[in-house]
Amino acid sequence: MERVDVAIVGGGPGGTAAAHAAASADADALVLEKGVPRADRERLGPDSTDAAGILDYWVDIMGIHPDEFDDGVVQQELTRAEFRGPDAAATLVDTGFDSSYDGFGYTFHRARFDDWMRDRAEDAGAEYRVGVSVRDVGTDRSLGPGDDEPRHVVELASGDEVGADFLVLADGPQRTVTNRVLDGFLPEGSRASDRLAPPDANHIAYQEYRRVPEAVFEEVHDALVFWWGVMPGETAYPWIFPNRDRVCRIGLTMPIGLDIDAFDADAYELLSADDDSIPTGSEYIRRLLEWQYGDEYDVETDFPIVEEAGKRDGTETYPISSTRPIDSPTEAGIAVVGGAMGTTSAFHEGGDHVAVRTGAIAGELVAAGDLAAYNRRWKEAIGDEIVRNVTMADMVAEYDPDDWNRVIAAADAMLTAEAGDGLLAQPYRSGWESAKLLLAYKWNKRKTKRHYVSIDEHEYRY
Numbered sequence: 460m461e462r463v464d465v466a467i468v469g470g471g472p473g474g475t476a477a478a479h480a481a482a483s484a485d486a487d488a489l490v491l492e493k494g495v496p497r498a499d500r501e502r503l504g505p506d507s508t509d510a511a512g513i514l515d516y517w518v519d520i521m522g523i524h525p526d527e528f529d530d531g532v533v534q535q536e537l538t539r540a541e542f543r544g545p546d547a548a549a550t551l552v553d554t555g556f557d558s559s560y561d562g563f564g565y566t567f568h569r570a571r572f573d574d575w576m577r578d579r580a581e582d583a584g585a586e587y588r589v590g591v592s593v594r595d596v597g598t599d600r601s602l603g604p605g606d607d608e609p610r611h612v613v614e615l616a617s618g619d620e621v622g623a624d625f626l627v628l629a630d631g632p633q634r635t636v637t638n639r640v641l642d643g644f645l646p647e648g649s650r651a652s653d654r655l656a657p658p659d660a661n662h663i664a665y666q667e668y669r670r671v672p673e674a675v676f677e678e679v680h681d682a683l684v685f686w687w688g689v690m691p692g693e694t695a696y697p698w699i700f701p702n703r704d705r706v707c708r709i710g711l712t713m714p715i716g717l718d719i720d721a722f723d724a725d726a727y728e729l730l731s732a733d734d735d736s737i738p739t740g741s742e743y744i745r746r747l748l749e750w751q752y753g754d755e756y757d758v759e760t761d762f763p764i765v766e767e768a769g770k771r772d773g774t775e776t777y778p779i780s781s782t783r784p785i786d787s788p789t790e791a792g793i794a795v796v797g798g799a800m801g802t803t804s805a806f807h808e809g810g811d812h813v814a815v816r817t818g819a820i821a822g823e824l825v826a827a828g829d830l831a832a833y834n835r836r837w838k839e840a841i842g843d844e845i846v847r848n849v850t851m852a853d854m855v856a857e858y859d860p861d862d863w864n865r866v867i868a869a870a871d872a873m874l875t876a877e878a879g880d881g882l883l884a885q886p887y888r889s890g891w892e893s894a895k896l897l898l899a900y901k902w903n904k905r906k907t908k909r910h911y912v913s914i915d916e917h918e919y920r921y
């Protein structure tokens with residue numbers, strides 16, 4: 460049987476960061492990626508679905524400055540994020556965090572970014588094997604690193620097996636392998652899939668690559684634009700992220716399985732009284748563009764879909780779930796990283812920086828032969844970021860369009876009161892609503908901080 464120090468399941472940013480870190484410290488690292496065909500990549504590579512925006516302080520969390528990338532990875536440098544409610548709007552020009560990156564953030568070409576991450580790992584000595592699907596992993600708990608027999612045996616769909624002393628699970632938020640492996644370490648009756656992807660928190664993400672008119676691109680080429688309170692459901696919102704050559708990613712996330720009868724169609728800009736089911740992702744985007752630009756443009760002809768971009772025919776669909784992160788069963792030599800460990804939040808999709816960082820920590824520890832510090836190390840590195848995201852997502856879970864108007868107007872007042880100091884920085888000068896928003900955020904954050912890990916390391920049985 461083939462034998463490596465560390466087998467890494469999944470070749471996205473989490474997996475390639477782990478491989479790079481492990482190989483850089485001389486470990487024998489093998490990435491196993493099933494391979495997803497994409498219109499915008501010639502060789503087979505990872506899935507690479509992404510709105511692909513990075514904020515300034517995420518650069519430091521990721522630990523890679525965009526100047527290091529190959530040409531063509533960075534698409535646009537950003538100056539701001541715009542939050543538009545049904546009748547209110549706020550523009551954020553500063554995240555309020557110190558960072559080594561000078562601008563507000565950037566957008567990037569996700570397939571090229573993944574290619575760069577793969578090349579970097581291979582240059583460090585890792586092997587990236589693509590077109591191999593992992594079916595399952597068997598672990599012999601009596602074995603450890605250095606034993607003659609491998610602790611983990613990774614079963615491939617081809618029937619081949621790979622033996623490894625350490626296992627890094629980086630199979631993304633669908634967690635097909637992660638769920639199965641973790642079930643073996645949880646007490647009777649507790650299943651990882653129930654804990655990581657509860658049915659009421661499952662979302663679908665859908666986006667289209669559209670070439671937009673010159674004047675529209677001029678307006679949005681350096682901004683991330685989000686609309687809130689215009690479609691029903693928890694953390695359901697559309698966005699526009701600018702790429703190059705007048706192309707924008709126009710997308711949305713929404714919960715799966717909403718019942719149209721539970722909502723008042725008149726309250727949501729993107730619903731129609733004639734709807735007898737929740738609109739599809741593509742219908743929502745058509746309505747968004749009609750609503751925003753229909754007066755001046757013919758949306759079908761002036762905003763064409765760019766068929767050679769994205770995954771297929773200029774579109775991408777991806778299931779995501781809004782979960783809280785989990786600890787890993789490190790005593791068994793296993794680290795779960797990135798989307799697989801629940802760092803992807805359906806609230807803001809902000810996950811590449813935390814995927815890279817958690818992967819890099821796991822790879823470094825694996826190469827040193829001891830994963831014991833992993834659960835502490837990832838909390839030190841990304842705990843604050845996750846707590847902020849979980850807090851905000853929880854606070855807005857039940858918001859309706861009126862709540863969004865109120866909150867966005869309060870945020871706008873805060874930003875106007877102290878331009879340049881970041882959201883939530885100077886609420887008291889900007890009115891009662893702003894102060895209430897800040898206090899609620901602080902209160903909820905303190906509560907969240909105590910319980911934001913959805914599977915604690917003490918729950919694992921060895």
Ligand SMILES: Cc1cc2nc3c(=O)[nH]c(=O)nc-3n(C[C@H](O)[C@H](O)[C@H](O)COP(=O)(O)OP(=O)(O)OC[C@H]3O[C@@H](n4cnc5c(N)ncnc54)[C@H](O)[C@@H]3O)c2cc1C
Pocket residue numbers: 468469470471472473474491492493494495504505506507508509510511512513591592593594629630631632635636664665666710777779796797798799802803807808809810811812814
């Ligand atoms: C629509 C959308 C918009 C987003 N926008 C942003 C954004 O603006 N900014 C941001 O930072 N993040 C964003 N994200 C989140 C970001 O894409 C994720 O956080 C990131 O991809 C996680 O990286 P990962 O390596 O953990 O997982 P993934 O990138 O999901 O990679 C997992 C890999 O594992 C492979 N795999 C799965 N199962 C197997 C198996 N059995 N055998 C072999 N290989 C397997 C898959 O093919 C895939 O390539 C967005 C996500 C979506 C869906």
